Amino acid sequence: MAILSPVTFTQWVLIVAAVMGLVCAVKDGAEFDENEEDVDAGADDNKVENRGAGVWPLRGAFGDVSSVAVHPNGELFLLHRGPNAWLATTFNESNVYQEFERGPIEADVLIGVSPNTGEELHRWGRNRFYLPHGLTIDADGNFWITDVALHQVFKVDPVSLELTLTLGEAGVPGSDKNHFCKPTDVAVTSTGDFFVSDGYCNSRIMKFDSKGNYLLEFGRPSDPSTIPAPADGLNIPHSLALIPKYDLICVANREDEKIQCFTAGLQGDVSAGQMVQQIAHPALSRVFAIDYSVPLNKLYAVNGVGFSLEDKPMSIFSIDLASNAISSWNPAEDGVDMVAPHDIALSPNGQYIFVADMAPQPTIWKFDNSDYDPRKE
Ligand code: ZN
Numbered sequence: 583m584a585i586l587s588p589v590t591f592t593q594w595v596l597i598v599a600a601v602m603g604l605v606c607a608v609k610d611g612a613e614f615d616e617n618e619e620d621v622d623a624g625a626d627d628n629k630v631e632n633r634g635a636g637v638w639p640l641r642g643a644f645g646d647v648s649s650v651a652v653h654p655n656g657e658l659f660l661l662h663r664g665p666n667a668w669l670a671t672t673f674n675e676s677n678v679y680q681e682f683e684r685g686p687i688e689a690d691v692l693i694g695v696s697p698n699t700g701e702e703l704h705r706w707g708r709n710r711f712y713l714p715h716g717l718t719i720d721a722d723g724n725f726w727i728t729d730v731a732l733h734q735v736f737k738v739d740p741v742s743l744e745l746t747l748t749l750g751e752a753g754v755p756g757s758d759k760n761h762f763c764k765p766t767d768v769a770v771t772s773t774g775d776f777f778v779s780d781g782y783c784n785s786r787i788m789k790f791d792s793k794g795n796y797l798l799e800f801g802r803p804s805d806p807s808t809i810p811a812p813a814d815g816l817n818i819p820h821s822l823a824l825i826p827k828y829d830l831i832c833v834a835n836r837e838d839e840k841i842q843c844f845t846a847g848l849q850g851d852v853s854a855g856q857m858v859q860q861i862a863h864p865a866l867s868r869v870f871a872i873d874y875s876v877p878l879n880k881l882y883a884v885n886g887v888g889f890s891l892e893d894k895p896m897s898i899f900s901i902d903l904a905s906n907a908i909s910s911w912n913p914a915e916d917g918v919d920m921v922a923p924h925d926i927a928l929s930p931n932g933q934y935i936f937v938a939d940m941a942p943q944p945t946i947w948k949f950d951n952s953d954y955d956p957r958k959e
Pocket of ligand 1: 715924
């Protein structure tokens with residue numbers, strides 16, 4: 583047993599600070615549960631600030647938050663990096679992670695919270711990951727996590743919390759069938775086959791069967807000098823969304839500032855990887871993440887920090903796939919300060935939109951979705 587729970591420790595720090603007459607600037611940064619025994623400790627460190635109309639920021643006991651996903655039962659999960667951050671010196675020129683000697687993240691990187699109150703419900707994944715990036719939860723509740731430092735993809739059983747699949751070679755980047763290079767995301771079909779977007783340094787989407795056997799891949803590096811751009815050109819495929827209704831796997835092609843949708847081969851009669859549809863809009867700019875709402879039959883996207891003086895506002899996009907019509911909403915106009923949005927997820931019925939705002943103040947935003955109409959449920 584640990585001597586002090588994190589809450590007790592926090593209280594103790596505040597008492598000491600008060601006694602010493604210190605003015606403590608309490609920052610909504612990360613505080614980490616280093617308690618080895620009490621895995622639920624630290625729950626009170628997550629703070630939801632209600633802003634009415636279903637809007638909240640959740641901040642507290644987590645570091646740079648790279649991903650957010652919703653379990654089929656409605657619970658919200660976030661993936662974070664504890665004290666680690668991706669800096670200019672984090673990788674060498676060969677994409678090899680330079681900080682393995684510091685050891686893995688000691689904190690649990692996967693945190694489950696109530697989608698209503700933000701109260702912490704679960705945590706897992708300590709002493710295993712270095713720079714977790716993508717989180718996906720499939721229809722059976724399995725967790726899929728990518729780690730760009732390890733260049734690996736993991737499947738975690740929701741009951742045993744054991745790894746049931748590990749793909750890639752730890753710490754070794756590559757571009758063959760058995761290696762990834764900073765893989766970003768996973769999308770899982772109803773049969774358990776899955777796609778991996780690979781990634782920051784490869785320009786491909788790979789498909790595997792449910793046992794992890796390589797099936798195929800598609801995509802190639804974008805070449806800005808090639809006009810028109812190749813339909814399957816990719817420059818940091820950063821996020822994936824499956825659209826079973828149309829047999830599509832859509833890709834947030836971040837640096838090319840567009841979304842491309844390819845055949846997913848779900849029916850077996852169409853091979854995966856044929857370009858079907860491209861979604862590009864000037865407002866989209868660097869599109870970081872996408873998610874598909876089955877009940878609303880819409881694709882949602884969030885863009886992120888731009889590189890130019892003409893940065894577009896950070897917005898949430900709702901895309902009608904039948905018409906390609908895009909509507910956008912800029913939360914800043916409603917007083918919400920998203921700084922570095924990195925991932926997006928819809929609640930199971932589409933009523934709420936969650937955004938992982940990575941840094942410097944790691945935040946999960948929750949928004950009412952104006953597309954949602956309870957009369958249509
Ligand atoms: Zn990223």
